[in-house]
Amino acid sequence: MTIENLQENLIEDFSFFDDWTQKYEYMIELSKTLDKMDESLKNDENLIKGCQSKVWLNADFKDGKINFIADSEAIITKGIIAILLMVFNNKTPDEIIKSDVSFIEKIGLKEHLSPNRANGLYSMIKQIKFYAIAYNKK
Amino acid sequence: MKFDVKNIREDFPILKKQINGKQLIYFDNAATSQTPTCVINSISDYYNNYNSNIHRGVHSLSEEATEAYEKARGKIQIHFNAKHKEEIIFTSGTTHSINIVSNGFLNLIGEGDEIIVSGLEHHSNIVPWQMMCKKTNSKLKVIPLDKNGELDLKEFKNLVSKKTKLVFLNHVSNALGIINPIEEIIQISHSYNALVLIDGAQSAAHFKIDLQKLNVDFFTASAHKLCGPTGVGFLYGKKELLEKIEPFMGGGEMISDVTFEKTTYAEIPHKFEAGTPNISGVIAFGVALDYMNSLGFENIRQYEDKLLKYATEKLKEIDGLIIYGDVKNKTSVISFNISGIHSYDIGSILDKYGVAVRTGQHCAQPIMDHFDIPGTVRVSLSFINTFEEIDILQEAIIKAKSMLS
Numbered sequence: 001m002t003i004e005n006l007q008e009n010l011i012e013d014f015s016f017f018d019d020w021t022q023k024y025e026y027m028i029e030l031s032k033t034l035d036k037m038d039e040s041l042k043n044d045e046n047l048i049k050g051c052q053s054k055v056w057l058n059a060d061f062k063d064g065k066i067n068f069i070a071d072s073e074a075i076i077t078k079g080i081i082a083i084l085l086m087v088f089n090n091k092t093p094d095e096i097i098k099s100d101v102s103f104i105e106k107i108g109l110k111e112h113l114s115p116n117r118a119n120g121l122y123s124m125i126k127q128i129k130f131y132a133i134a135y136n137k138k
Numbered sequence: 139m140k141f142d143v144k145n146i147r148e149d150f151p152i153l154k155k156q157i158n159g160k161q162l163i164y165f166d167n168a169a170t171s172q173t174p175t176c177v178i179n180s181i182s183d184y185y186n187n188y189n190s191n192i193h194r195g196v197h198s199l200s201e202e203a204t205e206a207y208e209k210a211r212g213k214i215q216i217h218f219n220a221k222h223k224e225e226i227i228f229t230s231g232t233t234h235s236i237n238i239v240s241n242g243f244l245n246l247i248g249e250g251d252e253i254i255v256s257g258l259e260h261h262s263n264i265v266p267w268q269m270m271c272k273k274t275n276s277k278l279k280v281i282p283l284d285k286n287g288e289l290d291l292k293e294f295k296n297l298v299s300k301k302t303k304l305v306f307l308n309h310v311s312n313a314l315g316i317i318n319p320i321e322e323i324i325q326i327s328h329s330y331n332a333l334v335l336i337d338g339a340q341s342a343a344h345f346k347i348d349l350q351k352l353n354v355d356f357f358t359a360s361a362h363k364l365c366g367p368t369g370v371g372f373l374y375g376k377k378e379l380l381e382k383i384e385p386f387m388g389g390g391e392m393i394s395d396v397t398f399e400k401t402t403y404a405e406i407p408h409k410f411e412a413g414t415p416n417i418s419g420v421i422a423f424g425v426a427l428d429y430m431n432s433l434g435f436e437n438i439r440q441y442e443d444k445l446l447k448y449a450t451e452k453l454k455e456i457d458g459l460i461i462y463g464d465v466k467n468k469t470s471v472i473s474f475n476i477s478g479i480h481s482y483d484i485g486s487i488l489d490k491y492g493v494a495v496r497t498g499q500h501c502a503q504p505i506m507d508h509f510d511i512p513g514t515v516r517v518s519l520s521f522i523n524t525f526e527e528i529d530i531l532q533e534a535i536i537k538a539k540s541m542l543s
Binding site for chain 1: 482
């Protein structure tokens with residue numbers, strides 16, 4: 001599926017929720033689906049700065065595609081990571097660079113995008129794009 | 139006067155605001171206090187009626203603005219009981235004030251000298267001293283905390299010596315609300331001829347401070363924690379010390395004579411007030427102090443103590459909730475975690491219930507390291523809060539806990 005298709009699916013999934021509690025419960029569920037990140041990868045190099053809760057993001061480039069693995073101390077942040085990885089994992093650098101991230105707003109998680117929230121969503125997206133740019137040059 | 143919270147809340151228009159469809163419950167008073175109508179009005183009154191630059195114009199408007207600005211200085215002098223009006227320097231806030239002192243001493247401190255800060259400090263009272271120590275080759279020493287988060291006075295007595303030139307600490311810890319034994323620390327420091335700066339950012343809103351009685355050398359507070367506007371604060375310094383230290387900001391207002399060869403600084407307080415200050419903010423700061431005095435600091439303290447006691451009991455009813463710095467001597471701040479849950483998650487969910495709290499490290503990473511935690515949820519209560527709001531907080535925390543565990 002393309003990044004765009006995946007985003008549309010997510011927007012649809014989230015549109016069924018009547019209120020924030022359902023949305024948050026779903027994110028908490030999603031947080032549990034994340035692949036376990038090896039403790040050795042939770043190092044300073046992979047730490048995303050500027051987050052209230054620690055977020056680690058690691059990327060691997062294989063067969064032209066990027067595989068991300070990430071974790072956080074906070075469960076809601078982990079839910080957000082799960083959403084991002086659903087969209088960006090296993091995609092080519094070019095696809096990631098060209099992708100639009102306005103779906104975050106459309107699924108009603110805009111509040112987490114504000115730099116004030118400092119939960120790292122903003123920094124995570126930036127870091128994902130940085131990785132894509134770096135691997136694109138390879 | 140009866141302390142009627144219902145009436146007092148009417149003075150704060152923001153309390154009518156809805157957040158996520160819920161009535162706002164503001165428990166982030168230690169980050170910034172809310173603003174009463176009289177303070178808001180004083181700002182618009184200034185711009186509507188006498189906006190003008192101060193200390194310069196011969197025209198009536200400028201005189202009116204200058205008079206109001208200087209009157210505010212007088213109000214602050216009286217409220218904090220400084221000996222001289224010129225000992226009150228207006229700044230952009232506590233951080234600015236601390237930097238005036240840390241920079242002012244650059245030429246007076248050197249190798250072999252020692253500076254002591256407390257382990258309970260906000261980053262704003264750590265970083266300027268680290269910068270200063272680096273520039274002067276002096277040494278920074280830290281008063282450690284005991285297991286409850288209180289300063290270890292015994293250790294302080296070991297640290298302080300004839301080499302100690304300056305001691306800096308906050309009156310009340312922003313992260314935990316612990317009230318530090320500043321009277322004792324000032325006395326001990328003075329017996330070694332060390333000067334003391336007290337950061338009153340978290341104390342000035344909770345009790346009346348008598349600078350002459352404290353015999354402190356420098357003191358600072360921010361208006362926005364005292365029902366005033368942001369971007370204004372003051373630095374108090376004993377007259378002879380302020381006259382001795384160098385200003386670090388040059389510009390207009392702070393000079394008496396300028397040629398390209400040499401500048402003679404103005405007298406204090408103007409020596410430290412370079413540039414056009416936040417005139418309306420300073421005036422509004424004075425109005426805010428009047429407002430708080432009309433409620434009575436003793437009344438405020440008593441009411442906040444009751445709120446703190448009630449909230450502490452209510453929160454302790456929640457299974458797995460750990461309070462940090464739960465000591466006898468504290469202001470109305472509760473810093474907590476729920477075991478197994480990150481503070482950020484609790485804060486995000488509380489926000490959905492309209493409850494505003496602070497989460498994270500509270501700009502005090504060393505304190506978090508002391509307890510070996512990534513952060514806390516901080517509930518900071520003030521006289522605008524009610525017991526009902528605390529009940530709602532308890533319910534919201536319980537709901538958040540069940541969602542997150």
